[in-house]
Amino acid sequence: MSNGLQFVGIPPFPQAAAQALGNVQQRKNLTHATHTIRAKRAAVVGELEDWEQLRESGAAIKDHTMAHLADYLEQAEEAVTRAGGTVHWARDAAEACAIVAGIAEQHRVRELVKIKSMVTMEIGLNEALAERGIAAIETDLAELIVQLGDDLPSHILVPAIHRNRAEIRELFLRTMPEVPDDITDEPRVLAEAARTHLREKFLTTNMAVSGGNFLVAETGTVVIVESEGNGRMCLTLPDVLVSVVGIEKVVPTWRDLEVFFQLLPRSSTGERMNPYTSTWTGVTPGDGPQEVHLVLLDNGRSRVLAEPATRETLRCIRCSACLNVCPVYERVGGHAYGSVYPGPIGAVLTPALLGVEPDQQSAKLPFASSLCGACYDVCPVQINIPDVLIHLRGKVVDAKRGTSHGIAERAAMRSSRVLFADGRLMAAATRGATLAGRLTRRPALKRLPAPLSGWTDARDVPMPQGENFRTWWRRRSPADVAAALTPATSQVEDR
Amino acid sequence: MTAPTVALFLTCLNDVLYPDTGRATVTVLERLGRRVEFPEQQTCCGQMHMNTGYRPEALDIVRHFVDVFEPYEAVVIPSGSCAAMVKHHHAALARSLGDDRLAERAARLAERVHEFATYLTDVVGVTDVGASFPHRVTYHPTCHSARLMRVGDRPLQLLRAVRGLQLVDLPAADECCGFGGTFAVKNAAVSTSMASDKVRHIVDTGAEYVVTVDNSCLTNIGGALSRQRAPVKPLHLADILAARQASRPTTAELTS
Numbered sequence: 001m002s003n004g005l006q007f008v009g010i011p012p013f014p015q016a017a018a019q020a021l022g023n024v025q026q027r028k029n030l031t032h033a034t035h036t037i038r039a040k041r042a043a044v045v046g047e048l049e050d051w052e053q054l055r056e057s058g059a060a061i062k063d064h065t066m067a068h069l070a071d072y073l074e075q076a077e078e079a080v081t082r083a084g085g086t087v088h089w090a091r092d093a094a095e096a097c098a099i100v101a102g103i104a105e106q107h108r109v110r111e112l113v114k115i116k117s118m119v120t121m122e123i124g125l126n127e128a129l130a131e132r133g134i135a136a137i138e139t140d141l142a143e144l145i146v147q148l149g150d151d152l153p154s155h156i157l158v159p160a161i162h163r164n165r166a167e168i169r170e171l172f173l174r175t176m177p178e179v180p181d182d183i184t185d186e187p188r189v190l191a192e193a194a195r196t197h198l199r200e201k202f203l204t205t206n207m208a209v210s211g212g213n214f215l216v217a218e219t220g221t222v223v224i225v226e227s228e229g230n231g232r233m234c235l236t237l238p239d240v241l242v243s244v245v246g247i248e249k250v251v252p253t254w255r256d257l258e259v260f261f262q263l264l265p266r267s268s269t270g271e272r273m274n275p276y277t278s279t280w281t282g283v284t285p286g287d288g289p290q291e292v293h294l295v296l297l298d299n300g301r302s303r304v305l306a307e308p309a310t311r312e313t314l315r316c317i318r319c320s321a322c323l324n325v326c327p328v329y330e331r332v333g334g335h336a337y338g339s340v341y342p343g344p345i346g347a348v349l350t351p352a353l354l355g356v357e358p359d360q361q362s363a364k365l366p367f368a369s370s371l372c373g374a375c376y377d378v379c380p381v382q383i384n385i386p387d388v389l390i391h392l393r394g395k396v397v398d399a400k401r402g403t404s405h406g407i408a409e410r411a412a413m414r415s416s417r418v419l420f421a422d423g424r425l426m427a428a429a430t431r432g433a434t435l436a437g438r439l440t441r442r443p444a445l446k447r448l449p450a451p452l453s454g455w456t457d458a459r460d461v462p463m464p465q466g467e468n469f470r471t472w473w474r475r476r477s478p479a480d481v482a483a484a485l486t487p488a489t490s491q492v493e494d495r
Numbered sequence: 496m497t498a499p500t501v502a503l504f505l506t507c508l509n510d511v512l513y514p515d516t517g518r519a520t521v522t523v524l525e526r527l528g529r530r531v532e533f534p535e536q537q538t539c540c541g542q543m544h545m546n547t548g549y550r551p552e553a554l555d556i557v558r559h560f561v562d563v564f565e566p567y568e569a570v571v572i573p574s575g576s577c578a579a580m581v582k583h584h585h586a587a588l589a590r591s592l593g594d595d596r597l598a599e600r601a602a603r604l605a606e607r608v609h610e611f612a613t614y615l616t617d618v619v620g621v622t623d624v625g626a627s628f629p630h631r632v633t634y635h636p637t638c639h640s641a642r643l644m645r646v647g648d649r650p651l652q653l654l655r656a657v658r659g660l661q662l663v664d665l666p667a668a669d670e671c672c673g674f675g676g677t678f679a680v681k682n683a684a685v686s687t688s689m690a691s692d693k694v695r696h697i698v699d700t701g702a703e704y705v706v707t708v709d710n711s712c713l714t715n716i717g718g719a720l721s722r723q724r725a726p727v728k729p730l731h732l733a734d735i736l737a738a739r740q741a742s743r744p745t746t747a748e749l750t751s
Contacts, residue, residue, distance in 0.1 A: 014682050327689050
């Protein structure tokens with residue numbers, strides 16, 4: 001179950017990840033899916049000679065917008081209002097959910113359709129609506145799979161990435177009464193079953209809820225980028241449309257979309273062009289929804305914006321390229337992160353949005369990375385995820401200072417800090433290590449106490465071999481050094 | 496004529512665990528006509544502290560590093576990861592903690608700091624250092640050397656010029672080995688899973704040695720190889736470049 005941004009009942013990352021590693025079927029599904037999409041992305045990104053310039057442009061546009069965020073948001077509000085839409089401002093998840101539910105209740109809606117959206121998941125909208133007796137039906141195929149299975153999403157773009165088609169066939173048989181018993185697990189057949197199931201919902205439902213990939217300030221236009229066409233149905237059939245959009249989604253002008261429409265599809269689905277791009281500007285009389293609402297959501301974003309070290313996180317366009325290349329995500333999947341936003345970007349976004357308290361689950365997330373940097377390399381808007389992770393680790397540690405959390409680690413770090421600030425202590429330590437290596441007479445240690453047992457459960461620890469470097473260095477005479485410094489020309493004879 | 500001087504920053508890990516790599520680095524640099532200095536006050540780059548979240552503690556270590564190495568014209572580090580810490584993070588860390596004076600000093604010093612392989616190819620301007628190592632070797636590009644230092648194929652150029660060395664490609668070479676400093680302990684299960692995939696690819700090459708420019712990653716890879724009793728030995732690039740005999744150089748050979 002999801003309680004807005006964080007899932008309920010998921011253990012802290014290290015334990016959840018260790019459990020997930022044991023799920024052989026899920027690991028196979030994830031390895032296959034992430035490697036396939038990784039290769040597709042690399043191929044289409046490789047086609048563009050100006051990819052690095054595009055990344056720089058994407059980052060620059062976002063940074064500029066964030067620096068003038070209030071102005072662009074007010075411009076967008078004015079434009080939406082002028083075009084016949086209604087703008088609502090929501091400080092947090094509760095306010096946003098109340099606004100959406102209020103609109104539904106006003107229209108006596110018991111059932112509404114939804115376009116796949118991360119932000120409505122972040123605010124726990126479906127659960128909030130359910131509490132008021134309103135059913136929210138997901139129309140994105142993967143999102144529908146998650147919803148029907150009472151499952152949790154595990155990927156930003158492909159929320160059912162942890163499921164394979166055989167599992168999906170079983171699910172459809174179990175949850176869709178109209179599905180025939182002899183249905184196969186061919187993707188086309190499964191998609192057709194979902195299409196039939198959803199078509200009825202589109203035609204009988206009068207209200208739709210969406211997120212938004214972009215919000216163009218100059219015209220007040222909301223932009224949705226999707227692959228299946230279900231979004232297009234939601235945006236055109238119902239009379240009432242509510243879009244919940246994070247305040248960081250605003251871009252100044254239509255021209256800016258040129259950059260993102262190149263960056264986003266290539267980074268997310270590995271496609272050159274996005275299949276369904278829908279844009280709407282307020283109300284068009286007689287065409288599409290006749291009542292249009294825009295809910296502008298903060299929910300921690302201004303906190304992220306206020307902090308220089310985390311600010312760049314708001315550039316994120318939710319492409320999920322960082323998930324697909326991450327060696328940690330690839331192995332443990334999305335649920336282990338315990339957050340609507342999993343993977344590398346989730347490991348920064350979740351604690352950045354929520355803040356870090358020592359006992360919070362999100363405090364473990366900045367450490368859920370080997371800092372290999374593969375995420376930064378593929379990020380279309382150049383978010384330096386490793387650096388933001390390091391910054392957040394500092395915040396987690398700082399929050400623990402003066403409490404009983406992490407006392408042993410703090411003691412170890414403090415004593416090694418003393419050691420590393422004094423060359424004489426360091427020299428003594430290296431001599432001690434050399435001596436230990438000599439006394440144990442073993443090339444490696446097999447067993448260390450906790451927490452270092454995490455290392456020795458699967459790996460030996462080498463012991464220093466031979467003479468201590470510093471002893472050797474001091475022992476060398478000037479003649480040794482002179483002999484070693486042979487002119488480069490004599491090397492030829494030496495060989 | 497006086498030989499150009501370089502200061503060696505050995506790194507704390509090599510200082511404690513891998514004295515051979517230190518000797519090999521000195522041997523190669525001296526063979527190329529560099530006079531090596533070893534400032535004995537040196538300790539650590541502070542990366543473990545910073546990456547674990549102990550920023551003020553890391554800053555003390557950064558200050559010590561700058562104090563020790565500031566007088567030198569050039570500093571060579573036989574580790575891509577520690578070099579990246581010095582070149583990419585020292586000044587930024589000082590600035591983020593409000594010590595602008597230290598940030599300026601660190602930024603100026605960083606310009607004179609070189610990762611070992613890059614120093615050989617770009618500063619000395621050599622790919623053939625006169626080494627001989629008649630063995631089957633595979634190369635793992637460590638994450639920080641590849642993604643932060645952008646060493647590219649420099650280590651491979653150096654390896655290809657070694658007499659007798661047979662270089663074999665490592666499948667999925669650009670995937671992290673799972674070390675990640677304290678990640679290896681805090682998220683041991685995931686780290687171990689990454690290490691075992693890396694080791695499987697290494698063993699599949701049939702190589703006798705796996706070489707990197709970082710002994711930190713090699714501690715992880717080598718620790719897993721040794722636990723699995725795999726017949727592949729971890730070796731730092733410097734150890735191979737210092738070798739002139741038919742076998743792995745021993746301390747005695749290097750110092751004779």
